[in-house]
Amino acid sequence: MYLQMALRNLGRAKVRSVLAAVGVIIGVTAIASIGIFGESLKNAVLENFKDLANEVIITPSRTHGYSAIDERTLMKIEKSPYISEIIPVKSAAAEIISKKRTISTVYGLDEDDAREMFKAESGKISFGGRCVVGKMLAEALELRVGSKIYVSGKLFKVSAILEAEGARFDVNPNYAVIISREDFDKLFGDGYDIVIVKVKSIEDVSRFKEYVESRINYKEKVVDVFEMKSILERIEKAFAQINLFLMAIAGVSLLVAGVSILNVMLMSTIERTKEIGILRAIGAQRSDVLKIFLYEALILGVFGSVIGACLSFVAGYGITGLIVGKTEYVFSLSSALYALFGLFFGILTALVSGLYPAYRASKLDPIVALRFE
Incomplete structure (x- = not known):
């Protein structure tokens, strides 16, 4: 019943409803597509370094006075089982x-x-x-x-x-x-x-470092050990932070969509004041009025978010192909997670934007609402 009434009410103001949904579509598409692009870019960059994940660089410990690695130290390194x-x-x-x-x-x-x-x-x-x-x-x-x-x-x-x-x-x-x-x-x-x-494997990196410390650096620091895996982890962390920042900027468009939904719902509350009074007069509870308006906000959010999540793959594919040149990372599990992330926040934004208008409508005095012109 609530869903049917909400759909009917949105249909009475089609242009406003469509414009509000378009705002959600744009916001969700922007957030999810940027997330998809950022993840694809990160994977493309890390692809160039994948062979370095199990590589370790050993250099003489110059801070402790060593300028070169001698043959004896090299032989100890070569004896490592890893x-x-x-x-x-x-x-x-x-x-x-x-x-x-x-x-x-x-x-x-x-x-x-x-x-x-x-x-x-x-x-x-x-x-x-x-x-x-x-x-x-x-x-x-x-x-x-x-x-x-x-x-x-x-x-x-x-x-x-x-x-x-x-x-x-x-x-x-x-x-x-x-x-x-x-x-x-x-x-x-x-x-x-x-x-x-x-x-031999990434898991052996830490074991090899322990071997060097116990067999070569046990008295004093003769060599420095630098694992390439740490570089990859830093690159991955940096990309994650950049991606989050870009998504936050894109989130401004979703905020604008939320304001649009708030405006649509407030206008709807004012225009339907007398209708709300009639509903209350024939026995509708405040919770019923609240649910009707929240359903309207939910419909706008779900409709816009689902379309935006689908379009995010198209936008992400286009941006990634244009900038990165490789699109094989677009259709992956991480991309689906970003689309779901955008979907969730699109629906959440719509619901939060509809809370105040719904609360205001539910608090209308039925007698005052019936007299409203």
Whole structure:
């Protein structure tokens, strides 16, 4: 009965009701679509770092006076039962001379490790009197495969130019020269600056850190251990905060929709004052009047929120495709949760907006309401 009366009353003011529902649609669509876009953007970014989740970076503890990791420490690290792969890296700054000269980073790596870590854009990664050059440095020095360069006074032939790399937290080859560890030792001496460790699983990261602390840092801090998983967690947390902020801004449109519903309901209360008086006179209780008006607000909220939640997938798909370029993350469980989040708050906003008009209508004195013109 209450539902039928509420539908009838909304139908008597179709334009106002539709405009109020449109406000809810816009608000819910804005909140949910921004949430969907933010989640898709986060997943797209984390996709680039998924291979780093089980990676650990070990560096010498420079705050405790250690400038390099020696062979003995490296052997202790290699004995860890949690390691699936280990890549020791040597590095130094050196003068690079070809047609031009500059100061750049030089890395010392095993040939197999270099092939594992990087891809050649041209040429083939090979050492032994030869070197590999990062793309940005090659462009700056006008180098190509077969070019000859001097690294700290020693002549090398360029065997490969590497593909440009994105952001890395271990080794950045873009402006670097990579040579064999043997050639590096002849030029710069022993000692490792970075040891990249890949553990067997993410669960082994904490176990590996405990192993390092108990076997290497038990007397004094010889090495620092940095887990890449913490970077991913920080990225995820930052995206969550940004997404929440953007959704809060979008929530302003839902607030406007709430004010619109409040206005519609108040106008309806004034226009139907005499009708309310008749209802009270024939035996309707205050709770009955309250329920009728709340049903009207609920109908507007449900109608607008359901349409807005559905449209949020379309809007989220469009925004994600335009900005991110990948849309495979749009239709996921997290996106459905954001749509439900928007649906819930749309309905809640409508109900809260309808509380005061409903309360005011229920408190009307029937005698005064019957005399109202």
